[in-house]
Amino acid sequence: MLVDTSAWIEWLRATGSRPDRILTIAFEQGDPLFITGVVFQEILNGARDARHVAELQELLATCRWFEPVFPETYQHAANLFRRCRAAGRSVRGTLDCLIAALAIERNLEVLAHDHDFETLSDVCGLRLLGR
Numbered sequence: 001m002l003v004d005t006s007a008w009i010e011w012l013r014a015t016g017s018r019p020d021r022i023l024t025i026a027f028e029q030g031d032p033l034f035i036t037g038v039v040f041q042e043i044l045n046g047a048r049d050a051r052h053v054a055e056l057q058e059l060l061a062t063c064r065w066f067e068p069v070f071p072e073t074y075q076h077a078a079n080l081f082r083r084c085r086a087a088g089r090s091v092r093g094t095l096d097c098l099i100a101a102l103a104i105e106r107n108l109e110v111l112a113h114d115h116d117f118e119t120l121s122d123v124c125g126l127r128l129l130g131r
Contacts, residue, residue: 002035002111033062089123091116109128
């Protein structure tokens, strides 16, 4: 599964939400978790101090990494954005479209706690974990 920033935040805060529970189980079972650079950066943006940065980096180093292919993945993300807009649904974050494009290209489900991903699922066929 590709884990979005919103799901990581739920897990780090131990909210008890669906993404928190799914990510906890994934860690317990040793399931492969995927991440990309923009999610890595967003998680580190929320670090409290240098020690917390180091802890987060160690945690995220356990994930498998992949990055967008230029320009194809970015074109794919823009197409997803436009498809949603044409369907009368808005996606607030272009990064969410990029993450969705990566997941679709890699045939991965996304774990998220963000309505934009529900829109991308409804309109573009993005597979959401637990939906």
